[in-house]
Amino acid sequence: MKYRLTVNNQTYDVEIENINARPVVVYVEGQRFEVMPDRRNQVEVQKDAGPKAGSKPVIQVPTPAAASAPTPVGNHTLTSPLPGTVVEVFVKAGEKVEAGQVVLIIEAMKMKNSIRSIYGGTVDKVLVNQGQSVAHKQALIHFAE
Numbered sequence: 001m002k003y004r005l006t007v008n009n010q011t012y013d014v015e016i017e018n019i020n021a022r023p024v025v026v027y028v029e030g031q032r033f034e035v036m037p038d039r040r041n042q043v044e045v046q047k048d049a050g051p052k053a054g055s056k057p058v059i060q061v062p063t064p065a066a067a068s069a070p071t072p073v074g075n076h077t078l079t080s081p082l083p084g085t086v087v088e089v090f091v092k093a094g095e096k097v098e099a100g101q102v103v104l105i106i107e108a109m110k111m112k113n114s115i116r117s118i119y120g121g122t123v124d125k126v127l128v129n130q131g132q133s134v135a136h137k138q139a140l141i142h143f144a145e
Contacts, residue, residue, distance in 0.1 A: 023137060076119055076143035078136045084108030089130055091141065095123050103141060106134065119124065119143045 005012045005028075015016050017025040022032040023069040084106040091103045101119040129136055 025051050076121070076124075076145050077121065077139050078103070078141040078143070080106060080116055080140055081115070081136070081138045082106065082108050082139070083136045084113070084134060086130055086132045086134060087112060088127050089126060089128065091126060093123050093125055097121065097123055099144070104128070111134065115140065117141070 002015050005014045015027040018029075024035045026033045027034050030143055085108075087105040087107045089104045091097055097103060097117050097120060099117055100129065101117050102114045103117045104115050106115055122144045123141060125142045127139050127141060134140065
């Protein structure tokens with residue numbers, strides 16, 4: 001759904017995949033962001049002024065004084081499909097990977113899950129270590145663009 005978002009008196013046209021999902025996936029000027037809404041600050045949704053048909057909602061987001069920008073998750077970042085513990089990592093930075101190749105194993109509820117890369121290319125950074133707990137949609141591996 002498309003929205004007009006105002007942050008610190010600057011207005012952006014954004015597209016949100018699912019406002020009820022956590023984290024919320026937001027596209028701003030074509031760039032993808034994963035945003036975790038803060039429950040302390042309530043989001044206020046308003047319609048644009050005027051009786052125009054098909055007018056877009058306006059979201060006023062209160063921001064704390066020291067707000068940090070959301071971290072972009074680029075098209076070349078593999079994220080965890082489930083929460084669990086990293087059991088084994090099969091790749092390292094600089095290594096070439098093919099799409100579909102198993103890059104690591106995550107254990108969840110006593111089951112080992114092979115995580116396959118959806119990207120082909122060179123590994124830029126491995127963002128997790130063996131034994132580390134990971135959350136759902138946490139960045140695991142970043143690929144060079």
